Amino acid sequence: MSGLSIRLAALPDLPAVAALFDAYRQFYEQPADAGLALQFIGERMSRQESVILVAQAAGTLVGFCQLYPSFCSVIAQPICTLYDLYVAPEARQTGAGRALMQAAHAHAQQNGFARLDLSTARTNHKAQALYESLGWVRDEVFLYYNKAVPGAIAPA
Template identity: 60%
Template sequence: MKNITTRLATLDDIDQLAALFDAYRQFYELPQDLALARQYILDRMLGNESVLILAEDETGAPAGFCQMYPTFCSLAAAPIYALYDLFVAPEARKFGAGRALMLAAEAHALRNGAVRLDLTTAKTNLPAQCLYTGLGWKRDDIFYAYSKTLAA
């Protein structure tokens, strides 16, 4: 049984995070691009634009990560976090890494005055949906999510 711990990631973790982020992107059927993954994570860290939490097993090997972006809710007139990325390495699944990351994200958001966490997931990602509902998250059945791709 793997003992999973979580902690806030630092710049010293960039290579581990880049590998996990690249695998996460591949999970969503994007091409492998470790250089892009590394640069994206590095830019977020250097700009203090996101919070990255790293999960590790008892040997210190990376098990997964989550990335949250601080933002605001106008209606609540309060800060919230958008939990945008959550990934557990295939070999670390079923050991509680996803749950540990979600609980660490919640604790961080509470410590920093957030009143809510938001996330979206693929309709086909049933294991993640079970995790979220098991942790007390409520699926929004009232609002539709829209997006529009803009030309670069």
């Protein structure tokens, strides 16, 4: 995609990033909810709880990835979780996803993160091929679990 650029998202990007985030959630079979997407992304941005990188082409945001800083107790170093990666259908196969992944790696490197982690659906073979082509290694040692916490109280 000619004219593709990757940059940090800024508050004026909020509506466009939220729309991409809503589409991302729908990809993972969640119901469309533009209000929830706007609130969630707005909170991450205003609280500086994540780093959001955006792909822009011809003045339009066509993709994003969201990174959450964390720590790994085993290696006793800061790490970063690449939790979200999404490219709009019309911008797929243009290199936007690859460019976002490379920018995430550069961000981690420049900010002292020892490792990047991510997870993806077992059926998302295209994404897996992209990750592996960029040197990501599938974890064969650890199993990941999660558990819902019904009735959790949201932080103020």
